[in-house]
Amino acid sequence: MSINKAIQGLFESPCLDAAAWGLTASFLFCLVLVLTKRWHGVLTMDGTDGIQKFHSSPTPRVGGVPIVLGLVIAWSKAPADVKHLLTPFLLAGLPAFVFGVLEDVTKRVGVLLRLLATMASGLLAWWITDYSLTRVDVLGVDWLLHFTFVSVIFTAFAVGGVANSINIIDGFNGLASLASTWAFLGYAGIAWQVGDGQLAGVALVLAGCVFGFFLVNWPLGKIFLGDGGSYFIGFALAWVAVMLLERHPEVSAFAALVVCVHPVTEVLFSVFRRRLKKLHPGHPDRMHFHSLVKRRYVARWFVGVSNRNRNSITGVVMGSLTLVAVVAANLFYGSVWLSAATFLAFALGYVAIYARIVRHQWCSPIKFLFVRPDFKIPKPPPHVVG
Numbered sequence: 001m002s003i004n005k006a007i008q009g010l011f012e013s014p015c016l017d018a019a020a021w022g023l024t025a026s027f028l029f030c031l032v033l034v035l036t037k038r039w040h041g042v043l044t045m046d047g048t049d050g051i052q053k054f055h056s057s058p059t060p061r062v063g064g065v066p067i068v069l070g071l072v073i074a075w076s077k078a079p080a081d082v083k084h085l086l087t088p089f090l091l092a093g094l095p096a097f098v099f100g101v102l103e104d105v106t107k108r109v110g111v112l113l114r115l116l117a118t119m120a121s122g123l124l125a126w127w128i129t130d131y132s133l134t135r136v137d138v139l140g141v142d143w144l145l146h147f148t149f150v151s152v153i154f155t156a157f158a159v160g161g162v163a164n165s166i167n168i169i170d171g172f173n174g175l176a177s178l179a180s181t182w183a184f185l186g187y188a189g190i191a192w193q194v195g196d197g198q199l200a201g202v203a204l205v206l207a208g209c210v211f212g213f214f215l216v217n218w219p220l221g222k223i224f225l226g227d228g229g230s231y232f233i234g235f236a237l238a239w240v241a242v243m244l245l246e247r248h249p250e251v252s253a254f255a256a257l258v259v260c261v262h263p264v265t266e267v268l269f270s271v272f273r274r275r276l277k278k279l280h281p282g283h284p285d286r287m288h289f290h291s292l293v294k295r296r297y298v299a300r301w302f303v304g305v306s307n308r309n310r311n312s313i314t315g316v317v318m319g320s321l322t323l324v325a326v327v328a329a330n331l332f333y334g335s336v337w338l339s340a341a342t343f344l345a346f347a348l349g350y351v352a353i354y355a356r357i358v359r360h361q362w363c364s365p366i367k368f369l370f371v372r373p374d375f376k377i378p379k380p381p382p383h384v385v386g
Helices: 005-011 018-037 036-043 064-077 079-093 093-104 111-129 146-167 177-195 199-217 226-248 253-257 260-275 289-301 307-332 336-359 365-370
Strands: none
Touching: 005 177, 005 199, 018 036, 018 064, 018 177, 018 199, 036 093, 064 079, 064 093, 064 111, 064 199, 064 226, 079 093, 079 111, 079 199, 079 226, 079 253, 093 226, 111 146, 146 177, 146 226, 146 260, 177 199, 177 226, 177 253, 177 260, 177 307, 199 226, 226 253, 253 289, 253 307, 253 336, 253 365, 260 307, 260 336, 289 307, 307 336, 336 365
C-alpha cells in the first residue's frame, strides 16, 4: 500500500470523529487553564529564571492535563476495539503523567525519580497488555530479547528513554507537540499500510489530542507542555511503537526509530557531550540542537523580531523536521537495511549540522564526535538580544 492510500485511509478512519473530539476537548481545556491562571497560577506557573528558560513572562506549565483529559473524552467516543487498545495508555501512562505533573507543581521531583516513573509506565503497560520488545533487528540482541526478563527490562528502559527525549526537545513553543503530532501520524500511516486499522486509530486519536494543545501553545506560548505532558506523550509514542513492532513482524524496528529520530538522537547526543564534559547526564544547559539553531540562525535571520516570536519560529521549524523522518519511515518500513541506513543518515546529519554550528565550518561528524569535540555556544550577532 502506498503512502497516498494510507493518508486517504486515515481520513476515512472510523476513529476520525474520536480524534476530532480529543482535539477539541484538549484545545478547550487548554483555553480554560489559560483564562483561569490567576486562580491556579500560584501552583502551575513556570517562572522565567533558569538556564533553559526562554520565555519572558510566567506561564502555566500543566499542558499535559488538557491532553490527558482530551484523551479521556476521545476514548469515550472511540469504537469499541480502539477503546480497548487505548485503555492501557490511560492506565499505564499514569506514573509518568502524575510524577511529571508533581514536578510541574512542586518543582521538587528529582530527575531520577521521574525517569523511574516513566520506566514504571513501561512495566505497567507490559503487565496490562503482555507486549514487550522481542526484537530490535540487531543480531545477538534479538536473541537476548527472547528471554522475558530481558525483554521487559529493555522495554522499560526504551519507554523511559523516549519519554525523556520528548522532555528534552520541549524547549520552544510548538516544538515537542508538533514533532509528536507528526510522529503519531507517522505510526498511524505505517499501521494503516500493514492493515492494522485499530492501532492506526489509536495513533490518530493521540495525534488529535496533542494537536489540540499545539493550537494554544503556538505561536503565543500561552501554555506549556510541562513535564507531565512531555512524559505522557513520550510514553504514548514509545508504546505505540512497541505495539506496532510486536503486532507486525514485517515492520522494521529501525523504521519505528526513524519516526522519533530527532528526540532520540537529541537525548543520546546530550548524554554523550555531557559525559565528555564530566557533567551529570541530566545537567541543564543551552547546548541542545534547537537552542543553537535559534541563537545561530533564527536570531540572525529574524532581526527585530521579538524573542517570543523567534522562539515560535524555531519551534515550528524544528518540529516540522519530523515530517521528513515520518515520510522516510513510511517508505522504508519493510526493509531493515533501508530503515537502518535512513536512521544512521539522519543521526549523522544531526551531528554534522551541530558541528557546523559550534565550529563555524563543516567537518566530518565522525571526526567531530571522536576527535577533540568542541562544544561552544555560538554567539548571536551583536545587535540581537535574547
